[in-house]
Amino acid sequence: MGTFVSKEEMKELRAKFKREGKTVVLCHGVFDLVHPGHIIYFQQAKAMGDVLVVSYTAARYVRKGPGRPYFDDEMRKTMLSAIGCIDYVMMSDGYTADDMIETVEPDLYVKGQEYAKAEDDITGKIGEEVALVRKHGGDVRYTSGQVFSSTKLINTAFPALTEEVKEYMQDFKQRYTMDDIKAYTEKMQDLKVLVVGDVIIDEYVFCEVQGLMSKNVAYSARLHRDEKYLGGSIAIARHIASFCNNVKLMAVVGKEPEFEPTFKRVLPEEIAVDFVYSDEYPTIVKKRYVSEDVKKDEVDKVFVINNIPLDMSIDKPAKTAFREKLERNLKEYDLVVLCDFGHGLIDRKTREIIEKQAKTLVINCQTNSSNYGTNLITKYTRADAFSLDDKELKLAFSDYNSASHQEKLAMLSNHLHSCGWHTMGGQGAEVIDENENIMRCPALTNKTKDTIGAGDAFFSLAALCTGVEAPWEIGTFMGNIAAALAANIVGNKKPVEKVNVLKYASTLMNV
Structure with missing residues (x-):
């Protein structure tokens, strides 16, 4: 004993x-x-x-x-x-x-x-x-x-795994091995990747909801703690930097002194930061009031506020400096990962510069409460791959309400002249290839702590798979692994790490 x-x-x-x-x-x-x-x-x-x-x-x-x-x-x-x-x-x-x-x-x-x-x-x-x-x-x-x-x-x-996942993995293993996955992952480390997109500070205010106020219809809560995480394009760059040795992040941020120490402390040395600092446009902050369910190991959102200006446009000096930097950098990189959160950074001229000069371009164009219905992926005319969720796909072709999501995915593929992914949350993700075949991978976990950032993690790994010309199915599989891992991290507190992705891939390949 x-x-x-x-x-x-x-x-x-x-x-x-x-x-x-x-x-x-x-x-x-x-x-x-x-x-x-x-x-x-x-x-x-x-x-x-x-x-x-x-x-x-x-x-x-x-x-x-x-x-x-x-x-x-x-x-x-x-x-x-x-x-x-x-x-x-x-x-x-x-x-x-x-x-x-x-x-x-x-x-x-x-x-x-x-x-x-x-x-x-x-x-x-x-x-x-x-x-x-x-x-x-x-x-x-x-x-x-x-x-x-x-x-x-x-x-x-x-x-531990659903029957759907087991069946999917049995089929997936007929075409790919763990050695294939490792080989594509190793190729990623030599990519030169440029990440472009809005920087977002995610502030989580952890509180305990006590009930409704006695004289108003509003929540009463007790404050526990406050944590700040680097989100938006920074979160995507951090995911990518776990796999790549050469990553540059470009964005426009405000001059708030409190954020600079956070950038320096959290960003890994693998990421070269090239920010343009604006005198007028603030660094975007999204503050989420959340309640922790300890028994379920989940985080529930109570309320969200942000500091996004009503006029989501960056001042001309900062925008001009940003475009000039883009034109100097774009052609140097194998892969451009464009994360358009719709907060003013990617206007028409900037978009045209990127579409024209990027060697390999992967796009994620997001819909959120501040840009609903105005930041549509169809404003782009060229991509080598794309990723968007169900709501974003529906909005992109809102005139075709009778069309299925597969038909809309095919329309978007034709519009951008590329292949890409449609993420569906708990239903997993599907990809459309160059022959308009649509292949689905189920969600690879039924356990989630906080789904904020899961889509960005999917996009990061799927983009890297595009950069190394991995089969579209492998991109879907790797993206879903990243999403499953990210859904069990609070916010963007930590990036999805290479070793964890490979470990989970090995677990799934062992079905």
Whole structure:
């Protein structure tokens, strides 16, 4: 029976084992569902030394996609502690095994045979773990024996994925492999990407709704905290920068002194920022009052306000400077990702410059409450790919109310002379290819925390897939993965990261 110990307790035990000359073996993983393969793995590891320590990753650091791990920290601790050949059980507070290796200082770090080839590791961390083990005087061994998969067992036997997703993945795997996905993802890192679009500061005011005011028909709420996230084009640039080494962001922003430190603190070094600062036009701020449902792990919107001017046009000096910068930069980039939020940045002249000079142009033209019915994607005449949601597609062809969304998607494809995506929220997304074939991918999660930003995450990955000329189906699949991950992040607090996308892709390909 394994004894659960803290890091402090293990440090004391480790000193004792050193004095006694005992060989300490460490195994690490998620261990979401313990199966025969794990038992063989643990038994072989124990046979290599005197003391077997098994550590598992805390749930908040597991990167297998929404709804994983299926079993929580306490249940996994119980399962591992019940296995006779395990001496000690620990929980790791991190995405990697580094904290466990530093604490246990194993004489032997044992992994399954599927990790023997470093190039097969999606996270790219195996080599670093091996180096850290050896730094502490240990070495690495690999077990032999039949390889099972907790992910495949959970995907098959538990309701982590819908039947629709399982059927879709079985069909998708007939045409594409995980190696295909990794190959296209690796090609993305060499793209030179220019992101153009409105910068938005998303302010989340977390509060507890207490009820209606006694003398007015309005909510009464208690304030908890206030957080600011970088949204709009910045959020898209951050998603892209997780996959690309050369990303530039261009926009017009105000001169508010409070935002500059946020830009510098949050934006990764992979993003080159080229802002034009306006004396008159403010940086757009959207303040959302939200209530957290702790039990459901969801964020509910209560009320939203913004500072968008009624006259959504940028002053002439700033607009002229922005256009001049665009003309100097556009031809240098392989891919231009245009995120038009309809707040005044992309006027007719600017649009024409981009359409004419961009090598590969991917467009997202958004409808929101401040521009409803006025920011239609049909104002564009050229694109290499596009992405828009159901409402935006309906507004684009409002004279054709009897047409189906597939017919409207075909009309838009013909208008822009390109292929593109129609995102449908909980229904997933569909893509129209160059032969006007429409292919649908269902939503890849049934668990959401906050859907704000999910469409931007889809657009970011779909755009990158266009840039590396991936099949349209792969673009839909990767975009839906990004959307599923983003829907489980509050606002744009964090970007969708490459390692998490690949981990979830691997989970889904294991159906």
